[in-house]
Amino acid sequence: HDQQAAALMAASLGYHRRERKPFWWAHFDRLAAPADEWADTGDTLIASSVTLDADWHKATPRQRKLRRRVRLVGDFDTGSTLRPKDKVFLLYESPGPEGLPSGGAGTRSWSSAEVVERTVDPHFHDVLVVEELLQGDEHSSLPMAVTPGSPIPSTSLEAAIESAASAMCDQLPTLPRTAAVDVLRRIPPRTRSGAGLPEVEDADFAAAITAAVLDLDESYLAVQGPPGTGKTYTGSRVVAALVREHGWRIGVVAQSHSVVENMLDGIVAAGVPGDRVVKAKTKTADPAWTAVPDARSVASYLNASEGGCVVGGTAWDFTNPQCIEPGSLDLLVVDEAGQFCLANTVAVARAAQNLLLLGDPQQLPQVSQGTHPEAVDESALGWLAEGHGALPAERGYFLSLTWRMHPDLCARVSDLSYDGRLLSKTEVTSARALDGVLPGVHTVRVDHRGNATCSEEESTEIVGQVEKLLGAAWTGDPDMPARPLDEADILVVAPYNAQVASIRTALSAAGLERVPVGTVDKFQGRQAAVVLVSMTASALEDVPRGMSFLLSRNRLNVALSRGQWCAIVVQSGVLTDYLPTTPDALAELGAFLRLTGGCDDPATSPRPEARR
Template sequence: GPAIAWGDSRGELGVIACGRCATCDLEVVASRDLLLVAGMRPVQRDRLRAAGIETIDHLADAVAAPKGMNPDTFAMLQTQARLQLSAPAGTGNAVALEAGQPPAMPPYEVVAPAALGALPRPDLGDLFFDFEGDPLYTEFTEFTELTVDADATVWGIDYLFGWVDVREQYTAVWAHSFAEERAALETFLDFIDVHRVQHPDFHIYHYAPYEPTHLLTMAARYGTREADLDRLLRDGVFVDLYPIVRRALRVGSRSYSIKKLEPLYMGAEVRTSAVQKGDDSIVRYVEARALREDGLDAAAQEIFDDLADYNRYDCVSTRRLRDWLVDHARAAGLRPTPDPEPDERAYEPSPRAVALAAAATTHPHDSAEAACLRLGAAAIDYYPREAKSFWATHFLRLREPLSLWEETRDVLSVDAARSRVVEQWHHPEGKSERRRVELRGEMAPGTRLSAGSSPFAVYELPAPFPFDAPPRWIHCTRTVTVVEVLDDGAVVEELAVDGNTWEELPIALTPQAPPSAGRQQAAIDEWADAVLAASPQLPADAATDILARRPPRTLRRASGESGLPAAHGDDVDAILRAVLALDRSYLAVQGPPGTGKTYVGSHVIARLVAEYGYKVGVVAQSHAVVEHMLGRIVAAGIAPELVGKAPKDPSAPGIPFTVIAKNAMAGFTAEHAGTGFVVGGTAWDFAHEARIPRQSLDLLVIDEAGQFSLASTIAVSLAAPRLLLLGDPQQLPQVSQGTHPEPVDTSALGWVMDGADVIPPEYGYFLARTWRMHPRVAEPVSRLSYGG
């Protein structure tokens, strides 16, 4: 039959188009679709179309907002549509220009002059900064300074750091390798340190959040100057002009990229270089590198010069835009905004991390000892880096428009028309005033909400409740509690603020704050102290063995026997004998899906408790995984009174093990110390010396160790002299918030296996038989993922 026409959703079939690719753009322009309107979200387009408003022309002529759409939102979109219709290029049609003729100036309106007040006072030391980058650059080296993990391929390089001062004098720092990118970062920050002494009130202006975001990633990736950069960000030195433009202005352009705004303030100074767009710069850069590799240095340099001119123009454009905005702010009688007070969440590298990194340099760089010490150094600052990354992203969301971050993981962009108040403000007996709100909308890919979690509800400023917003923020937040998870949102409960209530709904839910790492951090620090005390040797303990990728140390080796006990078809017995033989070390067991990993693990634990009186702990990334294993241990024959945990939901029916209070773990273990027991918990529990005294267990089992980070493994390792890693790193890895200088966010099991499809036999056991799939179904999986 005929092709589906543009805009035909085929009813319940719900056919949709991305609206962004080149093919869709042709249809958008030809049909004068609402997607022509800058800032138009798909959910807004759907609501307008449902009300009979299907084109940009219809929107400009509409007399009222459709039911369910915020009148202010409608007015903003309608103003945008009217301005675009009055602009030559506002509806996507190409506009022919004579040679040397500058683009026509788009119409604009200052719709919120107060937003221009976010600009700081101009200073003679102000700088205007821009990157050029190649997102597909990588270095295929077996071993580099960047990473000790040969399989952790890093993509993307910012090959040109460029800036101009108020006199438009241009400085460029080039980087054609990761090593040079690190050097460029350090050169840039060295310059900023000196410049700030000379100009203490200066600012670094940029357009959109790319520059500070990439600087943060770079500093974390290379483990250098993180504290310096964190200080600049906390002190408000970086100023993003994009959110100021988006709040203050409406411009008759489909795009608010800086290149589309330049006719407003650049006059006749149009771009003349061969590079006109960011995509062009990437292609040209790759071309220049290829020419240089072929020995055509002159041709390559010509392209590099053109790229530098393109970058210089972007920096000058940022400077002229700042001045143009300042002129409008002055015309509105606004005064400059002071810089924010530095946030208390400062990041400083740990002295222990510095000491371990220094100790690593006393060993050959490629040695296992050096890699272990570098990983240890990164592990010490793992949790602070994770927290730093979270808060940097969180505060960025409060300064940037929703359109820039609504598609990031764990964000719910709220659709007010589909959301409602479930319970109005009320006072439950003995509790503070609260309400329940059903929030529905668009969830970013990969978003997972869970009942009981505490995400942030994001509101637009001015806040509907008492809130002291720092300068340059455009949003404010409140912590809420998820009561129920929906297919397209959640029911949340929020509390009144100092007796103040409000009717407004939030515009988004964003990820909850990371938990405090106090106990894990203390445990990692304790492990690090032992490593430093043993230097220049490495200590003999399970965590150090894992980091150094040493095969498990066993009493068998001490007695002259080689390797681990052979399975001979009985995995449970072989693993049991191997655990008993461990000499303050670890054992790894890789179990692909359907191979009975939980069965094997639970029966090994059951026999250790029943036959040898072992005191066993079970830890994993989630309560559900731990509780599932505990249930299987009881099913394997261990009395429920010997298996205990503080469950995630104590009221859940049919809990098969002994329910203990969160603070009663020490009492449970002491009560059953003579008989052996199994206790389950989180990393926080096993790193907590008051709950599980150091080395008081005989064995700690890390279930789903393919999702359990090296840093967390170090933290829990102090609970027992032996570790059993159960899992499969080829399944989903743990999600990490931050970027780290070493792959300390890699899973413990994945690190030990070092990229192998199947664990080498000297490190542990591979469960080869699947009980879940027919052999003909399992065969391609085995061949493609597990070496046949």
């Protein structure tokens, strides 16, 4: 354990540098190589047409730089995540406009821009509108491609990791008794009483977790919350109890502002006054908690605050000494710790005496670009789970009851991702009912050939399934009367953006524009009565990015677990007709076949044609 922890700490030192390296390699490769030979095409769009929406101008008198709006049409590769407000580069063929940086003589040059709008045209081509900032003199040249913008600077995170590593070196061969080191050592949480973690009584996880946190001796506690188990509800009540009853000063950190702010909303709803909860860089309009303008305002608030309080932010806030003084918090809550890497966990842990890791490593993982000598790119919860679907009991708590999924659906998801330990809250979930449709996971097989990222056959089948479902009597809340199933009660998930666009077009042509359609990335956190999943690709040889992407347990888990009543998987009849060549690929295929085996017909009996 100790040698492993030291190796992880050493690897954390270069984590951010190694994460940046592939980006800049790919960037300079794109400046010199022909566009059809680019090695890395993630989030890149080679324009088939470019038009000028607005020439150089200043939108307001206070703006210093001229800017213009450019519209580019092309095709993103599968898995593109660009969205409005993302920073991008615009590439120009050589010779480019004067004043722009380039990769050297005869190479392309680039400028900086921000995404304004991303849409899909009637021919399923991606359309990107960007606002370009002027560098150098005004020019009329138009770019040939959009590529990812610079990585976010990580200076404060790297400094925090360096400080933690220095502290470890100073104490070698013994290791510091800190929360981050306990996580790296993967030992059970260290308690002041010397006892193990409290038992959960009467399914009151919040009470057990609160008692466990109060007993921590500068250590960590992990809590795994699968979909529908009330992770945010439970976590917010733990924080509320610690603040109101014990006067703790607590931080909440996550990968994104939206996740942090969602937890802060829950904390206020759990009874912490809004003036005791603070956050800068607010994205929520008119929040119930206190929004302040910047990091210095957070520091001023903490310095003036007496008693318990909560401060929210991202990793940059909790590694910024001008915002949060190291060691000044009693507890740091890492929300969505199933997507928060070990290196960044080391960085932010210095802000507090103890860590509470909330999340689910069986959901979508954090995206990593670099190659690392140790598993510092793995999530904190994934590291502690150590390959198990459910967190080992000696390291924390597994929230084992989902209030979302019917027992028949839950059983499939539990077998797929949670070692069979996830159970359904039957008195709630079994009281729901959808007339004429069986609960659970169903498979609909459609004949098609040669489809990779778009399948019109599956899009047509999705429309047919939606039309059959609409109007069925749905009892979602046992205390409310049954009502006709509506378009908003269905989610449609596809693995590729092109198939998302195809399904939307087909639904729109059928007058079903209100049915939500997207990739799993869009729907994490959402739920609906029925989830329809389009697998899209026809066969192994057609699958872009390989079967490991299409049959990923994490992605399938997120998709299926959106459903309250059932999930319907639409796939090619020959999609799984292949022989895996590795043990991991065999396990993936076996898990998918178990998942989609059984009932192929979701209907219990014929019903009259559904009403719209």
